[in-house]
Amino acid sequence: MKESTKAYLVDIYNSIPKKTKATCLKFYYQYHNVNVNVYFDAFDNQSVVLSIVLSAKKKYYYTPLNILNTGMITEYLSEIPPQILEKILVDNHLDDFYENMEKHLLEDKPHFNYYNEDTYFVNTIKYAKSKLDLPFWWYLRKVPMSDDTLYKLNARADITFDILRKIQQEGYTLVRTPDPEKRKELTLILKQIEIKLS
Numbered sequence: 001m002k003e004s005t006k007a008y009l010v011d012i013y014n015s016i017p018k019k020t021k022a023t024c025l026k027f028y029y030q031y032h033n034v035n036v037n038v039y040f041d042a043f044d045n046q047s048v049v050l051s052i053v054l055s056a057k058k059k060y061y062y063t064p065l066n067i068l069n070t071g072m073i074t075e076y077l078s079e080i081p082p083q084i085l086e087k088i089l090v091d092n093h094l095d096d097f098y099e100n101m102e103k104h105l106l107e108d109k110p111h112f113n114y115y116n117e118d119t120y121f122v123n124t125i126k127y128a129k130s131k132l133d134l135p136f137w138w139y140l141r142k143v144p145m146s147d148d149t150l151y152k153l154n155a156r157a158d159i160t161f162d163i164l165r166k167i168q169q170e171g172y173t174l175v176r177t178p179d180p181e182k183r184k185e186l187t188l189i190l191k192q193i194e195i196k197l198s
Contacts, residue, residue, distance in 0.1 A: 001102050006048065006067050009105060013042040016112055022180040024049070025110035026118065031100055032087045037120050038101060039113070040067075044137070046197045047158045047186040051135050052101075053124045057083045062124040064135045064156045115180045125178045134176035136183035140192060145173035159186065166195050 013025055024041040037053040050067040053060065059081035090096040115121050115135075125135070133156070145153075145168040153174065154161050167174060170193050177183060187197055 001067050005102055005105060009040050010042045012110060021183055022114040022116045024113050024115055026113040027104055027108050027110050029104050034084055034087045044185040049135050053120045054084050056087055059083045060124045063133055066155055067158050134178050136177050136180055137186045137189055138175045138177040138182055138184060140172045140189055141175050143173050144171050149173060
């Protein structure tokens with residue numbers, strides 16, 4: 001996704017008065033008979049949250065995305081129900097899906113929303129298959145991050161590969177939470193080990 005799209009969404013989010021930790025923008029539309037729910041927030045303007053909930057034929061799938069790297073390849077979607085994957089692939093790629101998403105983010109009017117009040121979000125995230133799939137930064141754990149975790153976080157969160165490598169070299173890993181009320185700004189979390197985002 002383009003940097004200008006991220007800036008556009010941040011501006012809309014920042015225009016919301018009286019935000020809470022659970023405030024987000026929500027877009028929803030259909031893509032090849034799949035219901036697409038896109039959630040965005042800039043609670044932490046250094047690491048924004050972009051996540052999607054896809055549903056088709058009573059199957060649901062949730063994943064967070066790195067807003068500037070939405071070329072996520074299918075290997076990172078290993079838990080996606082085949083009933084959904086077959087509908088969003090075009091020539092075995094997701095490029096059209098992501099281009100269509102960006103078009104909707106730029107052209108559709110978002111709904112001001114709260115994660116903890118959104119039924120799709122709350123119910124789908126309960127069944128997230130991995131702790132890496134959780135959307136919100138929580139704290140650092142003194143356990144060296146594996147390379148696999150590093151690559152997956154880089155694909156699923158607004159954080160650079162270089163910052164993730166520094167966290168790994170310090171012997172830590174980032175822990176995420178499904179609860180927006182527990183979330184913390186990444187800048188403050190990383191300040192504990194003297195890593196700066198910019």
